[in-house]
Amino acid sequence: MDHSGDIDNVFAHYQERVSGFVFDDKVASVFDDMIRRSVPGYATVLGMVHVFAEHFAQPNSNCYDLGCSLGGGTIAMLRGIKQSGCKVIAIDNSPAMLARCEQILQNEKSKTDVQLVEADVADMTFENASVVVCNYTLQFLDTTGREELIERIYEGMLPGGVLILSEKIKFENTQEQEFFTDIYHDFKRLQGYSDLEISQKRKALENVLVPDSTETHLQRLKNAGFSRIHQWFQCVNFVSFAAFK
Numbered sequence: 001m002d003h004s005g006d007i008d009n010v011f012a013h014y015q016e017r018v019s020g021f022v023f024d025d026k027v028a029s030v031f032d033d034m035i036r037r038s039v040p041g042y043a044t045v046l047g048m049v050h051v052f053a054e055h056f057a058q059p060n061s062n063c064y065d066l067g068c069s070l071g072g073g074t075i076a077m078l079r080g081i082k083q084s085g086c087k088v089i090a091i092d093n094s095p096a097m098l099a100r101c102e103q104i105l106q107n108e109k110s111k112t113d114v115q116l117v118e119a120d121v122a123d124m125t126f127e128n129a130s131v132v133v134c135n136y137t138l139q140f141l142d143t144t145g146r147e148e149l150i151e152r153i154y155e156g157m158l159p160g161g162v163l164i165l166s167e168k169i170k171f172e173n174t175q176e177q178e179f180f181t182d183i184y185h186d187f188k189r190l191q192g193y194s195d196l197e198i199s200q201k202r203k204a205l206e207n208v209l210v211p212d213s214t215e216t217h218l219q220r221l222k223n224a225g226f227s228r229i230h231q232w233f234q235c236v237n238f239v240s241f242a243a244f245k
């Protein structure tokens with residue numbers, strides 16, 4: 001992926017009132033740096049999206065990247081897909097993200113077609129899907145939106161298809177929640193974020209990024225019909241599931 005974006009200093013200066021986190025141009029311009037320094041295991045997850053796409057993309061099928069941002073998952077899929085006739089459909093409802101994503105994708109030479117769609121994932125229908133990547137996006141939808149999205153993904157998937165769902169999680173046990181939160185903040189400090197940046201971003205994300213527990217994710221995937229679900233990755237409070245139709 002392209003590393004030409006700026007360094008994330010969105011929350012570096014004291015703000016009298018911290019407003020809710022939005023995916024505007026300011027965030028989009030630093031997003032590659034922001035997500036790499038804020039999501040432990042991000043690079044590993046993308047590396048494995050390449051592997052999953054190579055293994056599970058079926059010829060003449062669609063591969064989706066839901067909440068594609070700058071196209072990290074899209075590029076990983078493009079590099080992984082070896083089957084012919086595949087199309088990667090990358091969806092995001094932030095015009096700022098999509099505009100930058102389009103630019104970044106121009107440097108990517110691939111035989112596989114890519115379609116960028118500016119839309120709410122809630123308004124999309126999915127069809128003929130062999131690989132669906134939903135990396136750190138479900139966490140921004142409301143509860144009903146989450147359930148409906150997972151159901152519609154399932155409906156649009158081919159037999160043998162896989163959904164890669166990556167999310168920040170919360171822990172039901174208070175002690176466990178505190179432990180992982182502490183370690184996560186230590187990780188952010190090690191990535192160069194100050195205590196002010198950490199606390200202001202935390203405030204901005206309140207009621208915007210609302211994590212579910214692993215149990216809630218597993219139940220929701222099962223309810224939608226996914227028969228085989230593996231939690232294949234966890235790094236601190238970020239996990240990834242592979243769910244098969």
Ligand SMILES: Nc1ncnc2c1ncn2[C@@H]1O[C@H](C[S@+](CC[C@H]([NH3+])C(=O)[O-])CC(=O)[O-])[C@@H](O)[C@H]1O
Pocket residue numbers: 023035066067068069070071072073091092093094097119120121122134135136137140141
């Ligand atoms: N309802 C929605 N419809 C469409 N897009 C949405 C919606 N809500 C949020 N988004 C978009 O989902 C993305 C979430 S970021 C994904 C990272 C990427 N997957 C990556 O692997 O680099 C994760 C994060 O910021 O923590 C943003 O680009 C939003 O505009």
Ligand SMILES: O=C(O)C(=O)Cc1ccccc1
Pocket residue numbers: 034035038039168201202205209
């Ligand atoms: O959960 C957090 O505290 C994060 O910083 C994760 C994140 C990463 C990128 C955009 C929004 C949230």
